[in-house]
Amino acid sequence: MAISMTPAAADRVRSFLANRGKGLGLRLGLRTSGCSGMAYVLEFVDELNDDDELYTIDGVNIIIDAKSFIYLQGIELDFVKEGLNEGFQFNNPNAKGECGCGESFTV
Numbered sequence: 001m002a003i004s005m006t007p008a009a010a011d012r013v014r015s016f017l018a019n020r021g022k023g024l025g026l027r028l029g030l031r032t033s034g035c036s037g038m039a040y041v042l043e044f045v046d047e048l049n050d051d052d053e054l055y056t057i058d059g060v061n062i063i064i065d066a067k068s069f070i071y072l073q074g075i076e077l078d079f080v081k082e083g084l085n086e087g088f089q090f091n092n093p094n095a096k097g098e099c100g101c102g103e104s105f106t107v
Contacts (some may be wrong), residue, residue, distance in 0.1 A: 002073050003028070003055055003062060008077040009088065010058040017060075021043060025061025027053070028077065029068040038071065086088050 017023050023044045033039035048054065050091075051066040064072055077093040 003057070003064070005057045005062065006076065007058065007062065007079040009077045010060045012079040012088075013060045013062075017044070020047065024048065025063050027052075027065075028072060028075070028085045029065055030071055033106070040088075042088060084099045 005030070012056050013026050017025070023046055025045050026040070027043045027045045029041040029043075030038050031041050034040065043050075045061075045063045048063065049065065052063050053066065055062045055064070055071060072092065074093045078089040078091060080089045
C-alpha cells in the first residue's frame with residue numbers, strides 16, 4: 001500500500017470525524033512553508049476533487065491529491081501522546097531533512 005496508518009492514528013481520526021458529525025475522511029497533503037520548504041496539512045474532506053486518490057485504512061478514508069502523493073508515497077501516519085503533548089506524527093521515507101523546529105521538511 002502506498003500509505004499506512006497506525007491503529008492510534010485511525011482511532012483519533014475516527015473520533016474527530018464522529019465529533020464533527022459529517023465528512024468523507026481526512027485529507028493528507030502538503031503546502032509550501034517553513035525554512036525547509038514543505039509542511040504537512042491535515043483537513044476534513046466533505047467531497048472529493050478530480051485529482052484526489054482515496055485510501056481506506058482500518059475503516060478510515062485518507063484522501064491525497066496527485067501533486068502531494070509524489071512526496072507522501074510510503075508515509076505512515078501515527079498519533080502520539082507524550083506527557084501533556086499529543087499530535088499526529090508523519091513517518092515519511094521521502095523526507096531528506098527537517099528544519100530545527102520540525103515544522104517543515106525537504107525531499
